[in-house]
Amino acid sequence: MQSSLMRRLSVVDLYLWAFRIVVLVVVVWGMIGTIMARRYPGEVWIDFVVYGLSQGSIYALIALGYTMVYGILRMINFAHGEVFMSGAYTAYFVAAAFGRSGYLDRNPVVSLLVVLAVAMITSTAIAVLLERVAYRPLRGSPRLVPLIAAIGASFFLQYAFRGFFGSGFQAYPETQVLKGTWAIAGISILRTQAVVLVAAVLMMLGLYAFVMRTKTGTAMRAVSEDREAAALMGIDVDRAIVIAFAVGASMAGAAGFLYALVFKQVHFFMGFIPGIKAFTAAVLGGIGNIPGAMLGGLFLGIFESAGPILFLDGLGIVAPYQLKDVIAFTMLVMVLIFRPSGIMGERLVVKKA
Amino acid sequence: MERAPVSRYRRPWIAAVQKGLLCGGVAVFLALVGMVETFAGRQIIVGVFSLGLALPVLTAVVAGYQGSQRQAGGVRGAPVVRGALAGAAVGAVVSALVVLGNLVNMRSMFVSASPAMFAALSFGRGTSGIPLVLLGAAAVGAVGAAASFLSAGVRRPLVTALAWTLGVGLFQELLQILLHAEGARSAVRELLFIEDGLSIRGATIVFALSWGSSTVWARRGGAVRQWHGRLPAPRQRVLRLGSLGGAVALLLLVPLAAGPFISQVLVLVGLFALLGLGLNVVVGFAGLLDLGYVAFFAIGAYTLGLLTSVGEYGIVGLSFWAAVPVAVAVSLVAGVLLGVPVLGIRGDYLAIATLGFGEIIRILVLSDFLRPWLGGSQGVLGIPKPMIGGFEFRGPEQLFYLTLVSCALVIFVAMRLRDSRLGRAWMAVREDEDVAEAMGINLVNVKLMAFAMGAAFGGLSGAIFAVMVGSVFPHSFQLLISINVLSLIIVGGMGSMPGVIVGSLFLVGLPELLREFAEYRFLIYGAALVLMMQLRPEGLWPAEALKRELHASEEVGAAAGPEDLAASDRRGGG
Numbered sequence: 001m002q003s004s005l006m007r008r009l010s011v012v013d014l015y016l017w018a019f020r021i022v023v024l025v026v027v028v029w030g031m032i033g034t035i036m037a038r039r040y041p042g043e044v045w046i047d048f049v050v051y052g053l054s055q056g057s058i059y060a061l062i063a064l065g066y067t068m069v070y071g072i073l074r075m076i077n078f079a080h081g082e083v084f085m086s087g088a089y090t091a092y093f094v095a096a097a098f099g100r101s102g103y104l105d106r107n108p109v110v111s112l113l114v115v116l117a118v119a120m121i122t123s124t125a126i127a128v129l130l131e132r133v134a135y136r137p138l139r140g141s142p143r144l145v146p147l148i149a150a151i152g153a154s155f156f157l158q159y160a161f162r163g164f165f166g167s168g169f170q171a172y173p174e175t176q177v178l179k180g181t182w183a184i185a186g187i188s189i190l191r192t193q194a195v196v197l198v199a200a201v202l203m204m205l206g207l208y209a210f211v212m213r214t215k216t217g218t219a220m221r222a223v224s225e226d227r228e229a230a231a232l233m234g235i236d237v238d239r240a241i242v243i244a245f246a247v248g249a250s251m252a253g254a255a256g257f258l259y260a261l262v263f264k265q266v267h268f269f270m271g272f273i274p275g276i277k278a279f280t281a282a283v284l285g286g287i288g289n290i291p292g293a294m295l296g297g298l299f300l301g302i303f304e305s306a307g308p309i310l311f312l313d314g315l316g317i318v319a320p321y322q323l324k325d326v327i328a329f330t331m332l333v334m335v336l337i338f339r340p341s342g343i344m345g346e347r348l349v350v351k352k353a
Numbered sequence: 354m355e356r357a358p359v360s361r362y363r364r365p366w367i368a369a370v371q372k373g374l375l376c377g378g379v380a381v382f383l384a385l386v387g388m389v390e391t392f393a394g395r396q397i398i399v400g401v402f403s404l405g406l407a408l409p410v411l412t413a414v415v416a417g418y419q420g421s422q423r424q425a426g427g428v429r430g431a432p433v434v435r436g437a438l439a440g441a442a443v444g445a446v447v448s449a450l451v452v453l454g455n456l457v458n459m460r461s462m463f464v465s466a467s468p469a470m471f472a473a474l475s476f477g478r479g480t481s482g483i484p485l486v487l488l489g490a491a492a493v494g495a496v497g498a499a500a501s502f503l504s505a506g507v508r509r510p511l512v513t514a515l516a517w518t519l520g521v522g523l524f525q526e527l528l529q530i531l532l533h534a535e536g537a538r539s540a541v542r543e544l545l546f547i548e549d550g551l552s553i554r555g556a557t558i559v560f561a562l563s564w565g566s567s568t569v570w571a572r573r574g575g576a577v578r579q580w581h582g583r584l585p586a587p588r589q590r591v592l593r594l595g596s597l598g599g600a601v602a603l604l605l606l607v608p609l610a611a612g613p614f615i616s617q618v619l620v621l622v623g624l625f626a627l628l629g630l631g632l633n634v635v636v637g638f639a640g641l642l643d644l645g646y647v648a649f650f651a652i653g654a655y656t657l658g659l660l661t662s663v664g665e666y667g668i669v670g671l672s673f674w675a676a677v678p679v680a681v682a683v684s685l686v687a688g689v690l691l692g693v694p695v696l697g698i699r700g701d702y703l704a705i706a707t708l709g710f711g712e713i714i715r716i717l718v719l720s721d722f723l724r725p726w727l728g729g730s731q732g733v734l735g736i737p738k739p740m741i742g743g744f745e746f747r748g749p750e751q752l753f754y755l756t757l758v759s760c761a762l763v764i765f766v767a768m769r770l771r772d773s774r775l776g777r778a779w780m781a782v783r784e785d786e787d788v789a790e791a792m793g794i795n796l797v798n799v800k801l802m803a804f805a806m807g808a809a810f811g812g813l814s815g816a817i818f819a820v821m822v823g824s825v826f827p828h829s830f831q832l833l834i835s836i837n838v839l840s841l842i843i844v845g846g847m848g849s850m851p852g853v854i855v856g857s858l859f860l861v862g863l864p865e866l867l868r869e870f871a872e873y874r875f876l877i878y879g880a881a882l883v884l885m886m887q888l889r890p891e892g893l894w895p896a897e898a899l900k901r902e903l904h905a906s907e908e909v910g911a912a913a914g915p916e917d918l919a920a921s922d923r924r925g926g927g
Binding site: 012015016019039075076099133134137138141144145146147148151152153154155156157158159160162163164165166267272276279283316317319320322323325326329330332333335336340 | 382385386387388462463464465554640642644693694695696697698700701702704708709710712713716717719720722724733797799832836839840843873875876878879880882883885886887890912
């Protein structure tokens with residue numbers, strides 16, 4: 001559809017090329033500037049990459065929910081960021097209770113696992129409820145209708161949490177064991193970051209196995225391939241959809257816990273920006289594509305942590321870190337414009353998108 | 354699907370209790386989210402009934418009404434008993450909350466679980482108030498059930514009277530301001546109100562008056578309508594124009610009568626109506642969901658600010674009237690520039706891409722990078738008020754007229770656009786892009802025009818916003834503005850211009866007037882978006898075309914249904 005537009009009107013074409021070239025020039029110029037300046041030694045870059053990987057693995061976990069729901073329903077679950085936020089809030093409440101009783105430091109492994117489990121369960125419950133109440137009645141309506149409902153649900157959840165738990169930041173309690181750094185292969189890594197990275201990777205492997213190996217996972221893939229045909233083969237489509245929501249939400253809940261672990265605070269609006277970024281990651285990897293979402297998340301994380309210095313510092317821009325989100329959003333817009341099928345190249349026919 | 358038969362044969366009283374428990378859950382939600390406590394401060398009838406109490410009462414009424422509905426194939430039971438049962442179930446859930454609140458300190462988790470809230474829920478008696486809660490809820494549920502089989506002739510006036518009493522109680526502040534004068538008006542005020550609410554006497558008067566008049570209207574309304582219908586067409590036209598003129602004259606007088614506070618509210622309503630009219634072109638007419646609309650609002654405001662400011666960042670110090678066309682033009686160009694890249698994106702991807710653009714612009718404006726030109730987070734200060742001759746648009750009372758004129762202008766332009774060739778092309782694109790293209794519509798031009806016009810309207814309202822506030826900050830241009838505008842379009846009715854006005858009155862005017870609502874504004878918007886999509890996707894005041902489309906099948910069914918039945922009856926009887 002895009003190409004037919006362009007062939008007819010070269011002005012649009014030119015404009016888009018100019019857009020690409022400007023972005024490319026900014027990126028290259030900035031990179032050259034930064035590298036020539038030699039202000040940042042190699043260790044700093046390694047830090048950026050490690051930070052980006054741990055941040056990106058959280059994005060990847062959230063992105064899985066977007067990508068699974070989109071794959072199966074062709075719908076952007078705009079409220080997914082709030083599902084993530086609910087996981088973080090739950091993690092905060094449980095961890096705070098453990099922290100007060102001192103259990104958190106006496107038995108860190110058990111308590112962190114409990115926190116993780118409760119966060120995942122809460123997020124799953126909220127997402128399943130959301131699907132039942134807000135989305136299921138809208139099956140089969142015009143495409144914008146569920147999206148608008150999802151936007152509504154997103155703000156409803158945000159402000160419900162604000163009403164319940166207040167509008168301030170809540171401080172997530174620190175675990176003694178996770179303070180400080182570990183040295184792995186000569187690189188010192190913040191312990192929380194290492195935990196986040198390992199946990200996220202384990203979780204994603206588990207999910208991948210679930211989707212690829214189990215019968216339920218196969219059913220889900222069948223439904224996302226062709227809903228009518230799957231129904232004819234005796235697959236319960238509604239159940240497959242609910243499971244996609246539930247599994248995606250449990251990953252988001254885990255991500256919420258990990259996010260709280262790293263940033264040590266929770267807030268009712270915290271789901272919005274990570275949500276959008278995770279969506280970016282999902283699109284980047286080709287929406288509907290599960291390994292794509294994982295890679296997209298990691299890629300976006302690294303891009304975002306190293307990007308401001310790498311691209312913008314060299315241009316002499318003051319306080320480039322303020323523009324971190326601009327980099328992520330520009331990437332989002334550019335992927336949507338130039339490569340809506342994602343960098344992994346999965347061809348998902350967006351007929352009448 | 355396969356569960357439907359089970360629920361059909363389930364005993365009706367179980368269903369009633371279930372509905373009651375569900376409504377009880379809603380009541381608990383409202384309490385914990387803080388609405389009951391916050392709204393308890395808003396007296397409807399002083400000392401008797403507050404808005405905070407109205408919320409649980411309303412849920413019990415709904416539970417009773419829902420619980421009394423007979424289900425297909427169910428056993429017939431006394432509906433009032435079922436309603437009472439459903440009401441009692443609401444009471445039971447609320448009581449459970451009260452007991453729980455008594456046992457554990459919920460406040461460490463739920464900030465609103467304060468003693469004041471529990472007092473509001475249990476008539477101030479704590480756990481000893483539970484029998485009262487149960488009984489009261491059952492009684493209210495029974496009333497809700499009873500409402501379902503009163504004849505329409507009795508029910509409608511009653512509901513109208515209740516609504517009027519509630520309305521007068523809610524808007525007492527507004528009414529008291531309006532009646533704040535010597536003489537007859539003051540006498541009316543003293544008759545109805547004490548301090549900050551209706552007195553019992555006032556409530557009785559309002560109830561009786563509205564009940565009486567709506568009963569009369571129910572009997573005689575048909576005759577008046579017939580009289581109007583019998584008038585010759587020119588006379589009808591004169592009557593219609595006359596009432597329109599009267600309404601306009603009344604609108605012009607509002608600031609003089611109502612003072613700065615209400616004028617300020619109306620200016621805000623007008624600004625959001627302007628934004629809504631602009632977004633309506635993009636979303637409602639052309640079907641392009643734009644979540645970054647606030648960007649054009651910001652561009653208009655910043656352009657005006659930079660051009661007119663006498664402060665640090667002002668460039669030329671133009672007058673407002675010279676700067677407004679520039680601001681509109683700049684926004685229009687920005688609309689095209691941001692529109693071109695997203696031409697090929699459709700549907701929900703477009704929503705996310707525009708959201709990305711909106712956020713990029715906000716972050717750029719906020720950043721230190723552009724601070725030397727745009728003022729960073731401090732913004733652009735010192736924007737002078739517009740002048741015509743010696744008349745300065747000093748405060749909200751004067752700005753009201755500016756907003757009103759802009760709204761009228763924009764409504765006119767949007768109406769002409771809608772009915773033009775371009776407007777019809779927009780509708781075609783909205784319905785089906787591929788078909789529209791096949792029909793020879795130039796998608797590029799048509800879509801760009803939609804973005805450009807929407808952006809121009811957004812820029813105009815940004816310009817007015819800038820002079821209203823007198824300064825421009827990046828924090829005024831959050832994504833929430835886009836969501837706000839989108840909500841009011843959806844609630845009013847996509848593609849419908851009266852709908853935009855209705856939407857902005859409800860979603861912007863109400864929370865400003867009832868400040869208790871302001872805190873829960875986005876909670877209510879969110880719920881409204883979800884509910885509207887399920888119950889009335891065409892909005893409160895739908896555009897004709899959309900209504901026809903969305904309800905086409907129902908109308909056919911409804912129109913065919915009774916006639917077919919009647920026909921078969923006739924056949925049977927004959």
